[in-house]
Every structure is written in structure tokens, then in C-alpha cells.
Amino acid sequence: MVVAFNVTDGEQGGWAVLRVSGELDLMTSPVLRQRVHDVVAEGRHRLVLDLSEVWFCDSSGVGVLIATRRLLRSCQGSLRLILPAQGAADGSHVNRVLGALGVRRLFDVHPDVVSAVDGESRPLSA
Numbered sequence: 001m002v003v004a005f006n007v008t009d010g011e012q013g014g015w016a017v018l019r020v021s022g023e024l025d026l027m028t029s030p031v032l033r034q035r036v037h038d039v040v041a042e043g044r045h046r047l048v049l050d051l052s053e054v055w056f057c058d059s060s061g062v063g064v065l066i067a068t069r070r071l072l073r074s075c076q077g078s079l080r081l082i083l084p085a086q087g088a089a090d091g092s093h094v095n096r097v098l099g100a101l102g103v104r105r106l107f108d109v110h111p112d113v114v115s116a117v118d119g120e121s122r123p124l125s126a
Contacts, residue, residue: 007035013117015080016044021053024061024094032061036068045077048116052084057094062101069106080108080116 005022016039020032039047049068054061065081072079083095098104110116 005031007032009035009039011044012048012113015046015048015117017048017050017113017117019050019053023056024051024054024064025056025058026060029060029064033064033067036064036071040071040075040077045072045075047072047077048080048082048110048113050082050113051094052082052112054094057097061094062097062103065098066103066106078108080110082111082113082116083109084111 005024005028006020008019010017010019018032018035018039022028024032036047036049047068049065051057069079071077081094083098095104095109098107
């Protein structure tokens with residue numbers, strides 16, 4: 001079975017928003033990495049990655065998330081992740097993977113795009 005992987009680009013509240021859907025794995029991670037680099041190359045350093053429609057993430061996907069965080073920090077930017085408690089097959093797989101690896105605390109995590117782009121919102125606790 002071929003699972004569609006898709007990244008759509010948008011903007012909301014002065015933030016670049018990349019909505020990711022499908023499986024984030026060894027085959028698809030380079031696509032996301034390139035899209036992130038394209039956004040940063042355009043001079044957009046405030047990025048929201050909406051991962052609410054990602055139902056599988058392996059170590060290469062986590063590697064892209066960590067590299068994205070490092071890239072944005074290097075240019076004084078900000079990264080926020082959307083990892084809803086419910087959604088892609090009942091609960092964010094990405095959330096569980098990041099928690100299991102002990103790296104979730106590295107990320108500014110929000111339940112939806114609206115709260116992520118709101119200057120007043122507080123991230124969900126790890």
C-alpha cells in the first residue's frame with residue numbers, strides 16, 4: 001500500500017505554516033527537510049509544523065524535527081509543533097515517539113495552529 005505524503009505551505013499570523021500528512025520516515029523525511037530549508041531561505045524564520053495528520057514517524061523523521069529546531073535557533077527563529085492529543089489514529093504518534101525518545105521537551109508544542117500563532121499562548125507542558 002502506498003501512503004500519500006504531503007506538505008502544504010501556508011502562512012498565518014506572521015508564521016510560516018507547513019502542514020504535514022502521511023508517514024514521516026526515511027523515504028519522506030528529505031522532502032520535509034527541503035521544504036523547511038526553502039522556507040528559511042525565503043527569510044521566514046518563524047515556523048509552525050502541523051504534524052496532526054502524521055500517523056507514523058521514525059527516527060529519520062525525528063532527526064528532521066531536531067535539525068529544523070537547530071536551523072531555526074541558528075538564525076534566531078522560532079519553531080512550534082502541532083501535536084494534538086487526539087487525531088491521526090487516536091493520539092499523536094509523533095507525540096508518543098518524541099516522548100519515548102525523551103526529546104519532546106525540546107519542542108514548543110501546541111494543540112492547534114490557532115494557539116501556535118497566538119503571541120499570548122503557552123505551549124502544552126511536556
